[in-house]
Amino acid sequence: MNRLSWFNAVSLTLGFAFLYIPMVILIIFSFNDGKLVTVWSGFSTRWYGELVQNEAFLDAAWVTLRVAVFSSTLATVLGTAAAYVMVRGGRFFGRTLFSGMIYAPLVMPEVITGLSLLLLFIGIGLDRGILTIVLAHTTFSMCFVSVVVSSRLVTFDRSLEEAALDLGCSPAQAFRLVTLPIIAPAVISGWLLAFTLSLDDLVIASFTSGPSATTLPIKIFSAVRLGVSPEINALSTLMIAVVTVGVITASLVTKRAMMKQKQDEMAAARAE
Amino acid sequence: MTSDVFTPWDDPQAKPLIQFKNVTKRFGGFTAIDNLSLDIFEREFFALLGPSGCGKTTMMRMLAGFETPTEGHIILSGQDIDPIPPNKRAVNMMFQSYALFPHLSIWENIAFGLRRDKMPKRDLEDRVEEMLRLTRLEQFARRKPHQISGGQRQRVALARSLAKAPKLLLLDEPLGALDKKLRQDTQFELMDIQEKTGTTFVIVTHDQEEAMTVASRVAVMDQGQLKQVATPDRIYENPNSVYVADFIGDVNIIEGRATAQGDETYQINWAEGQTPLTATSATDLSNGQGCHLAIRPEKVTISADRPADAVNAIQGKVHDIAYLGNLSTYYVELANGTIIKAQSANTRRISRRSFTWEDPVWLSWTATAAVLLAN
Numbered sequence: 001m002n003r004l005s006w007f008n009a010v011s012l013t014l015g016f017a018f019l020y021i022p023m024v025i026l027i028i029f030s031f032n033d034g035k036l037v038t039v040w041s042g043f044s045t046r047w048y049g050e051l052v053q054n055e056a057f058l059d060a061a062w063v064t065l066r067v068a069v070f071s072s073t074l075a076t077v078l079g080t081a082a083a084y085v086m087v088r089g090g091r092f093f094g095r096t097l098f099s100g101m102i103y104a105p106l107v108m109p110e111v112i113t114g115l116s117l118l119l120l121f122i123g124i125g126l127d128r129g130i131l132t133i134v135l136a137h138t139t140f141s142m143c144f145v146s147v148v149v150s151s152r153l154v155t156f157d158r159s160l161e162e163a164a165l166d167l168g169c170s171p172a173q174a175f176r177l178v179t180l181p182i183i184a185p186a187v188i189s190g191w192l193l194a195f196t197l198s199l200d201d202l203v204i205a206s207f208t209s210g211p212s213a214t215t216l217p218i219k220i221f222s223a224v225r226l227g228v229s230p231e232i233n234a235l236s237t238l239m240i241a242v243v244t245v246g247v248i249t250a251s252l253v254t255k256r257a258m259m260k261q262k263q264d265e266m267a268a269a270r271a272e
Numbered sequence: 273m274t275s276d277v278f279t280p281w282d283d284p285q286a287k288p289l290i291q292f293k294n295v296t297k298r299f300g301g302f303t304a305i306d307n308l309s310l311d312i313f314e315r316e317f318f319a320l321l322g323p324s325g326c327g328k329t330t331m332m333r334m335l336a337g338f339e340t341p342t343e344g345h346i347i348l349s350g351q352d353i354d355p356i357p358p359n360k361r362a363v364n365m366m367f368q369s370y371a372l373f374p375h376l377s378i379w380e381n382i383a384f385g386l387r388r389d390k391m392p393k394r395d396l397e398d399r400v401e402e403m404l405r406l407t408r409l410e411q412f413a414r415r416k417p418h419q420i421s422g423g424q425r426q427r428v429a430l431a432r433s434l435a436k437a438p439k440l441l442l443l444d445e446p447l448g449a450l451d452k453k454l455r456q457d458t459q460f461e462l463m464d465i466q467e468k469t470g471t472t473f474v475i476v477t478h479d480q481e482e483a484m485t486v487a488s489r490v491a492v493m494d495q496g497q498l499k500q501v502a503t504p505d506r507i508y509e510n511p512n513s514v515y516v517a518d519f520i521g522d523v524n525i526i527e528g529r530a531t532a533q534g535d536e537t538y539q540i541n542w543a544e545g546q547t548p549l550t551a552t553s554a555t556d557l558s559n560g561q562g563c564h565l566a567i568r569p570e571k572v573t574i575s576a577d578r579p580a581d582a583v584n585a586i587q588g589k590v591h592d593i594a595y596l597g598n599l600s601t602y603y604v605e606l607a608n609g610t611i612i613k614a615q616s617a618n619t620r621r622i623s624r625r626s627f628t629w630e631d632p633v634w635l636s637w638t639a640t641a642a643v644l645l646a647n
Contacts, residue, residue, distance in 0.1 A: 162338055163371035165358045167436070168388030177384075181375045264419040 023240060030233035037228045047234040057235065060219040064199060067130060067215060071137035072194035078138065079145025079194075080187055084175075086146070087153040105143045113140055114207030121208065128210030136208040137198040144197060145190035152186035185254075192250070196243070278488060280313040287350075289314045289472055290335065290440065295344035297330055297496075304330040306496035307344070317466050317473045319487035321480060323519075327496040328476045332442050335474065336365045349439060359388075364438040368445040370429040372417040378428050379404075379413040385436045403431040406465060423454050430462075434469060443475040447482060459485045480520050484508070492516050508568075514645055517566040522601075524572070524612050526565040530557045530644065538644060540565055543608050549584045553644035562647040571641040572614035574602055575634050576626065582636035588612065590631045595622065602627065604635055 004012065030048075034041030051057060082102050089095065105113060117136045118128075126132055160182065164174035180187070202217040209218060216235075223232055280286040288311035297305040304327045312318045320328040333339045334346060337358030345352050353361060364385070372381055382403050386396045404410045407427040412420050417428065426446065433441055446462070447455045463486050466473050477483050483490050484504040491501045492515075500507060500516045511517035514525060526549070528542030538557060539548045542565070551565055578585050591605040595618075602614045614635055618625075627633055 157369055157371065159367045159369050159371040160373065162336075162358070163365070163367055163373075164384075165338075166336060166363075166365045167385035167432070168359045170359060173388070178373055182373075261418055264416070268419050268421045268424075 026233055027237050027240065030230065030237040032230055032233075035230065037230060037233065047230040048238075051231050051234050051238075054231065057216070057219060057231075060214050060216045063130060063133075063213050064216040067133045067137060067205075067213075068195050068198040071134045071198045072141060072191050074134070074138040075142040075145050075194040076187060076191045079142040079190060080149050080183075082142070083146040083150035083153055084179075087150050102143055102146055105140050106147070110140070110201075110203040114204040117204070118207045127212075128208055129212045132208045132210070133205055133213065133215065136204050137194075137201060140201075140204060141194035141197045144193050145187075148190040148193060149183060149186050152183050156183065189250075192246075278315070280316070281311070281489065286313055288312060289316075289349055290474075291345075291347040292331075293345045293347065295334070295341045295346060297327075297334065297339060298342045304496055305334075305341070308496070308498055310491065310498060310501065312472065312474065314472055315470055317463065317475070317486055317488045319483035319490045320474065320476045320493060321483040321490055321519075322478065322493035324478060326493040328478075328493050329444065330496075331493075332365070332444055332474065332476050335440065336363055336442055337361050362439040363442065364433040364436055364440075365442040366429050366433040366444065366446050368448060370417075370425050370449075372425060372428055372432070374417055377414055377416055378409060378420070381417065381428055382432045382435050384432065389436065399435060403435050406434070406468070407431040422449055423458065426450060426458065427461075430465070434465070434471065437469075438471065440472045440474065443473060445477055446475065447479075448477075455482070456485075462486055484520070492519055494519075510643060511566060512645070514564050514566065517643065517645070522569050522613060522615075524567045524569065526567070526610075526612075528563060528565065530561050530563045530646075531559050532557070537639065538563075540644070543606075543610070546586065546606070546608070549642075550639045551584075551642045551644045552639050555644075555646060557644070557646050564645045564647070565642045566645060567612075567637060567642040569601060569613040569615035570599075571637055572612065573636050574604070574614040574616060574627065575636065576631075578634045579636050582634075583639045584642075585634055585636040586612070587632065587634055590627050590629055590633055593627075593629065600625070602633070604633060 029037055029040075031043050031045065032040055033044035033046065086095075086099055086102070114136070117132075117139065121128060121132050156179070160178055161174050164178040165171065169177060200217055201215075202221055205215045206218050206221075209215060220232055220235065223229065290310075290312040292308055292310040295305055295308050296303065306327075308331075320331055322328045330339060334341060335348075337353070337356060340354055345354055347353070348361070348363070373384065376384065379400060382400045383396060386399055391399070401410075404413055407430055409424065409427055409431060412424060412428075417425060420428070426449070430446070443462075447458050450458060459482060462473075466486075475483070475486065484507075487504060489501060490504055490507050492499045492507065494515055499519075500512045502510075507516065507520055511520065517523045518525065526540070526542050528540040528549070530538040530540055531548075533539045533550070536552050536554060538551055538553060540551060540563065541548045549565060557563060573579070573582075578587075586606060588604040588606040590602055591611060592603040594601040594603070598618060599615055600618055602616070604612050604614060606612065612635055
């Protein structure tokens with residue numbers, strides 16, 4: 001292992017400090033005993049206990065989870081289909097327009113997406129609730145899924161699909177039996193991306209949610225406006241923990257799979 | 273046919289398995305295949321040979337069903353196959369990249385096509401085992417494609433494409449990814465498997481040595497057209513054009529004008545101040561017609577003195593020597609600057625070599641050694 005030069009060590013420290021000091025402060029103060037968020041008065045887990053009692057937060061968390069699962073699943077199906085057509089469809093009429101339209105939500109200000117969806121839902125007389133949030137989240141996260149999946153499809157050896165056709169598959173079977181299992185990692189990471197995007201979306205959800213359904217970010221945001229409570233710190237710490245565990249597990253699994261494959265390939269090359 | 277030599281293409285009664293009938297394929301403004309007709313017979317090992325971009329891969333993809341002809345028809349055992357999609361054709365293909373399914377084991381890769389046919393479980397297992405035996409892969413059946421070597425992957429690809437017992441097997445540069453030594457072994461293995469299974473093979477390659485080794489007939493292609501279709505020995509010994517002569521093996525090409533000199537014998541005036549050359553040709557040439565004389569370097573003898581009985585002999589000096597171990601190729605420069613290659617076997621040790629750079633030498637060959645090609 002190389003020792004870092006002083007310059008690199010300083011840049012690294014500054015970078016990490018910039019990224020993580022706010023979060024570390026938040027985590028520390030979630031264990032604060034007192035009611036004031038900025039004054040330390042001893043270690044305690046009482047706010048976690050109170051959080052579990054808080055019905056409103058729990059309801060919001062449950063709504064958020066359901067919205068995230070449904071919208072990311074829907075977005076994955078649509079996004080994968082769009083990516084497949086973009087990469088495999090060849091030059092069909094209106095291709096450029098279609099590709100531009102898919103990626104437009106990536107750069108569209110969220111306020112505009114939210115507002116336009118709100119107008120649409122009012123226009124067609126759809127009552128705002130879980131369904132409208134799911135639809136709205138699907139709309140904006142679909143393009144992220146399609147970006148992730150199409151980058152995998154571009155590097156995908158086309159002759160694999162041709163081999164499947166050649167061996168007697170219909171095009172639909174070829175997709176189900178060959179293409180999908182091979183691009184599965186990209187599809188899954190697309191799903192995870194859509195899931196996280198939906199979890200922490202505030203702007204679009206606040207346009208499309210109604211009195212019957214409130215998501216966690218909206219709940220936190222409105223609670224904070226009345227003053228930051230240690231309970232919010234506790235809730236945020238839990239969310240950080242969940243995300244951290246998820247990310248670390250995902251990267252460990254991919255890394256181990258890659259190392260295994262590399263070892264196998266080297267062993268096969270030696271055996272020749 | 274009475275003889276047991278395999279030559280269905282000489283038999284007017286023989287029914288071809290595949291017929292290309294005036295097939296043209298265009299991609300936009302580019303013509304990949306230009307009004308091409310060709311018959312391929314059952315049990316043949318047929319090679320499509322040509323430089324990249326000559327249309328050989330397009331021919332193969334049309335047989336597999338991934339492309340359809342713009343004009344003309346392709347007939348497979350009496351049936352026009354143009355409207356039939358690839359998954360409904362009794363044709364299988366071995367891909368250049370092998371295209372093994374990375375998420376399936378070797379066993380499942382081979383069983384893949386059989387499963388699509390809904391073959392009963394017992395028959396399917398027997399068939400896969402048979403294919404594994406044929407390609408000597410029994411011990412790798414449970415492995416994934418990335419856990420075996422390149423040569424083994426090549427055999428898996430072959431086993432998978434043969435499993436469905438196709439009428440026709442297409443091989444797209446099948447040995448391109450293997451190193452030279454492995455490639456030579458695999459060529460003989462391919463021929464052996466082709467004979468055992470009796471399947472018709474069509475192979476696409478840019479490697480002329482490979483085509484010559486494995487094929488019963490070779491088609492030399494250039495710019496979407498067939499230049500010559502014949503057995504490997506005829507392609508080599510009797511090329512019908514300068515292009516074919518030049519593409520297959522090494523050759524000296526001498527340009528000149530022919531004058532008839534008796535029965536099928538011609539005198540070729542080829543350079544100012546040089547004695548005319550004599551060559552035989554079965555095709556008629558008119559007096560004074562421009563022609564090319566193609567002579568293989570190994571048919572040119574190199575000697576210090578003029579051989580007394582030589583029909584064709586010219587003098588020059590050694591310009592360069594390419595030492596290949598078993599052979600040496602001498603690049604001999606003539607008085608007018610022309611370079612003629614002569615090849616001889618190194619039957620003696622290199623220290624005893626008779627000629628070295630700048631030595632004056634004589635080159636000679638017989639009247640039948642060269643091929644006379646009319647312009």
